[in-house]
Amino acid sequence: MYSYIKPRKKTPLTKDVILIISFFSISFFMLFSTYGFLLYKDYRFKKDMQECSQKQKKLSASIENMEKSIKIIEEDANFAQKIYTTNGVLKDSIHNLFDLVPDHITLSKAQILKNGLILYGITPNKEVYEYMLEAPLKSIFTQTYTSFFQLENGWLRFVSTNYLDKNSEEYTDEN
Amino acid sequence: MFDKLFHFLYNTIIITIIKKPQTISVFIESFHRKKTIQSLEKEFVLNDSFKPILLQNYLKDFLNESPYCYITLLDTAVEQGAIPTCKKHEMENFHNLLTSKYICIEDKWACYTSKPAIKEQIDLLGNDIGVDFVFSPFLILKNFFQDKISGSIALYVLLQENSVTITVFENSTLLFGEYIDLNTLVTEELLLDHFHEETTEEENIDINTIDLDDIDIEDDFGDIESLDDEIADLDTLDEINDLESEANLEQQLEDNLEELDQQENDSNTNNEEKEEKLTMDFQFFSIIQKTLGYFYHSDKYKSDFVENIYVADNAGVTREFKQYIENEMFLNVYIRTIEIELELITLTKKELEVL
Numbered sequence: 001m002y003s004y005i006k007p008r009k010k011t012p013l014t015k016d017v018i019l020i021i022s023f024f025s026i027s028f029f030m031l032f033s034t035y036g037f038l039l040y041k042d043y044r045f046k047k048d049m050q051e052c053s054q055k056q057k058k059l060s061a062s063i064e065n066m067e068k069s070i071k072i073i074e075e076d077a078n079f080a081q082k083i084y085t086t087n088g089v090l091k092d093s094i095h096n097l098f099d100l101v102p103d104h105i106t107l108s109k110a111q112i113l114k115n116g117l118i119l120y121g122i123t124p125n126k127e128v129y130e131y132m133l134e135a136p137l138k139s140i141f142t143q144t145y146t147s148f149f150q151l152e153n154g155w156l157r158f159v160s161t162n163y164l165d166k167n168s169e170e171y172t173d174e175n
Numbered sequence: 176m177f178d179k180l181f182h183f184l185y186n187t188i189i190i191t192i193i194k195k196p197q198t199i200s201v202f203i204e205s206f207h208r209k210k211t212i213q214s215l216e217k218e219f220v221l222n223d224s225f226k227p228i229l230l231q232n233y234l235k236d237f238l239n240e241s242p243y244c245y246i247t248l249l250d251t252a253v254e255q256g257a258i259p260t261c262k263k264h265e266m267e268n269f270h271n272l273l274t275s276k277y278i279c280i281e282d283k284w285a286c287y288t289s290k291p292a293i294k295e296q297i298d299l300l301g302n303d304i305g306v307d308f309v310f311s312p313f314l315i316l317k318n319f320f321q322d323k324i325s326g327s328i329a330l331y332v333l334l335q336e337n338s339v340t341i342t343v344f345e346n347s348t349l350l351f352g353e354y355i356d357l358n359t360l361v362t363e364e365l366l367l368d369h370f371h372e373e374t375t376e377e378e379n380i381d382i383n384t385i386d387l388d389d390i391d392i393e394d395d396f397g398d399i400e401s402l403d404d405e406i407a408d409l410d411t412l413d414e415i416n417d418l419e420s421e422a423n424l425e426q427q428l429e430d431n432l433e434e435l436d437q438q439e440n441d442s443n444t445n446n447e448e449k450e451e452k453l454t455m456d457f458q459f460f461s462i463i464q465k466t467l468g469y470f471y472h473s474d475k476y477k478s479d480f481v482e483n484i485y486v487a488d489n490a491g492v493t494r495e496f497k498q499y500i501e502n503e504m505f506l507n508v509y510i511r512t513i514e515i516e517l518e519l520i521t522l523t524k525k526e527l528e529v530l
Contacts (some may be wrong), residue, residue: 002280003307005297005306007245007527059284
């Protein structure tokens with residue numbers, strides 16, 4: 001030390017430098033804040049997008065299932081409607097059939113076929129059957145075949161087979 | 176680390192301020208990583224219109240330019256000097272240091288100055304600006320003659336317009352140091368009064384009243400003769416021919432006066448300037464002569480015969496000055512022109528460890 005006094009401490013942080021540093025600090029802070037905010041938003045957006053995509057996939061799968069279910073339900077409904085209609089028709093047919101059967105004749109069995117009707121029963125005599133039952137049956141069906149055999153009490157057991165055409169032999173039990 | 180970074184960003188500015196009798200000299204050097212960028216010089220004339228605020232406003236521009244701006248003053252305190260010891264109990268023999276501030280140089284010697292004077296010099300710049308370094312002229316001298324002071328005993332003198340700094344160095348050790356302020360010499364007779372106590376009455380020349388216009392060759396010869404006698408006594412140079420010396424001096428002064436007469440005819444202004452110069456040179460010569468005498472006679476100092484005198488000239492002495500010393504004191508005179516501002520810059524750089 002050759003000087004009588006010590007030099008004053010020099011600080012580079014003059015008013016101008018402090019102003020510039022403050023300005024740049026605030027600018028950088030805002031810049032990085034905005035950048036961070038955008039990064040966060042981007043992250044959130046991607047995450048939301050992934051969630052939405054997953055939801056979409058799930059919903060698509062759900063829609064597919066629902067469509068399948070709707071189809072099945074529609075089919076079931078149609079089938080039910082068909083059955084209901086068929087049952088209605090069948091009910092009417094059976095009702096009509098039983099309306100056809102006179103009081104003298106007793107039916108023991110009836111088989112309703114898809115295109116035909118087989119009736120089993122007993123009749124007091126052949127004439128009653130022919131006039132009271134066979135005539136209406138012939139008016140309905142295109143082919144009518146009847147076979148009789150004698151019972152011990154003098155009554156006749158008959159089997160009446162009636163078809164709308166000759167093809168189908170399929171039938172459903174209705175007993 | 177940050178400090179180095181900021182040093183890299185900013186220029187370092189050193190402002191040296193030297194107060195002279197009629198002016199304040201301001202020298203500014205800005206540099207960046209040891210490379211000088213700019214050097215400026217300005218002088219403020221100390222007339223009635225001068226106010227410290229003018230200087231302060233001028234400096235503020237540089238202070239605002241870089242935070243690494245250092246202001247250096249050359250100590251111009253009247254009460255300052257150098258002591259050839261650095262031991263406190265020995266220092267008291269040379270100067271009462273109660274109101275002084277001192278610094279030890281290489282643990283060999285010390286230079287001191289007045290605390291109030293330092294404060295006064297710093298206050299000139301105000302609190303806003305302040306001062307970073309205050310250097311003693313003794314250090315300027317030591318630094319300037321660094322290549323010489325390590326040699327044998329020699330007298331080293333720094334001549335300024337308003338002051339003379341005189342030292343004796345031997346093998347890089349200070350033996351003697353005195354600072355003489357020419358402005359206060361008239362009223363205080365600071366040094367001469369002190370010298371009178373230990374020197375003969377014949378040696379007493381009132382240098383303050385010397386004016387070449389008033390110089391009577393015959394009267395001056397009486398004084399010069401007595402000086403010659405003293406030197407002869409001191410140096411025990413038996414072979415010195417006093418008569419020859421007197422004759423030479425007489426011839427020399429006559430020549431000077433003839434020259435002055437001639438110049439008077441040509442230009443009164445030049446003549447006056449010359450006269451002033453010669454007066455100043457003689458004043459310097461007288462001071463050096465008296466001081467050397469004091470050094471020889473004083474018991475306080477370890478004295479030895481001085482053969483060489485190295486003069487750092489900042490006052491612009493003439494050839495006559497050299498001749499005075501050579502003829503009267505029989506010393507080998509070496510004069511180097513010194514720019515104190517640059518020396519202050521060098522010292523400041525050393526302090527800042529830039530060099």
